[in-house]
Amino acid sequence: MLEIGDFRISRVEEVVLDEPVDLFAGLDETIIAQNREWMEPHYYNGERNVLQSMIHVWILRRGDRTIIIDTGGGDDRDRPLSPRFHMQKRHLDRGLIAAGVDPEAVDTVFLTHLHVDHVGWNTKREGDRWVPMFPNARYIMSAKELEARDPERGAASKPPASWNTYLDTVKPVLDAGLVDVVEGTESLGDGLDMVPIPGHAPGMTGLRVRSKGQEAFFITDVMHQPIQILYPEWNSKYCENQDMARETRAKVLKHAADEGALLLPSHFGRPFGGYARRDGGGYRFEPAPDVM
Known part of the structure; x- marks a missing residue:
């Protein structure tokens, strides 16, 4: 359990996935060799020459509040365009309960963006229906x-199979009247501020947590791997707007270095977060002592 002032932060893991090293166009054997000592084993597997990508759910608590930040990939989902998330049985729901999270006691689900690996447990199956x-x-x-994911709006020009994520994880909670639509600059309460961080996804939003002079910043997919702190110009191949993703990453790193904020992304391996420290004209990665 990590404490940021009055807030308690924990996580529940869904799965660790292999990512090919061509996730980043600039990552080559020379750069891997220069950084292998700290990248292996939690960020890079040298035996298989793959990066390690964590899929997990962040849990933020204060008093009687329980906030879930993103909801993983989900089980039993028809994902023909995303084989790694197609008809899986990873049982994140059981993991949440084992971690002391009662789904009925969660008061807020903060969705940073609506990509397939961030919304899967918004819903669960009851018979032939998806319910919250x-x-x-x-x-x-x-x-x-x-707007970008709705098949009747931005997603209308995309393949129908790509609509599945919206139809079984987003539409059911909309239909249930449980959604608060935001611009991404609002507050979730004292010490909790939303921050627009677009690029990887058009409406991607981070959550900044401040309490008693400390700060943690949930930055979701601004960075997929800590090597991007050393090479902030690198985007992952999943970034939808490559130029904007670079601009956002530069802003986030500057803020983190200026304020000493703990960065908590969605896909870093152990210890799952860390700091961006200035190093000459750039930055270096300083892992957190241990987030969990």
Whole structure:
């Protein structure tokens, strides 16, 4: 358990996935060799020559509040365009319960963006229906993300198979009246501020947590791997707007270095977060002592 002032932060892991090293166009054997000592084993597997990508859910608590930040890939999902998330049985729901999270007691589900690996447990299957996993929570979603993913709007020009994520994880909670649509600059309460961080996804939004002089910043997919702190010009191949993703990453790193903020991304391996420290004209990665 990590403490940021009055807030407690924990995580539940869904799966660790292999990512090919061509996730980043600039990552080559020379750069791997220069950084292998700190990248291996939690960020890079040299035996298989793959990067390690974590899929997990962040849990943020203060008092009687429980906030879930993103909801993983989900089980039993028809994902023909995303084989790694197609008809899986990873049982994140059981992991949450084992970690002391009662789905009915969660008051907020903060969705940084609506990509397949961030929304899967918004819902669960009951018979032939998808129903909200967190029935008493408000689901926070960006207006820009909703517009981009809705098959009747931004997603209309994309293949119908790509609509599945929206139809079984987003539409059911919309239909249940549980969604709060935001611009991405609002507050979730004292010490909790949304921050627009677009690029990887058009309406991607981070959550900044401040308490008693400390700060943690949930930055989701601004960075997929800590090597991007050393090479902030590198985008992953999944970034939808490559130029904007670079601009956002530069802003986030400057803020983190200026404020000493703990960065908590969605896919870093152990210890799952860390700091961006200035190093000459750039930055170096300093892992957190251990987030969990």
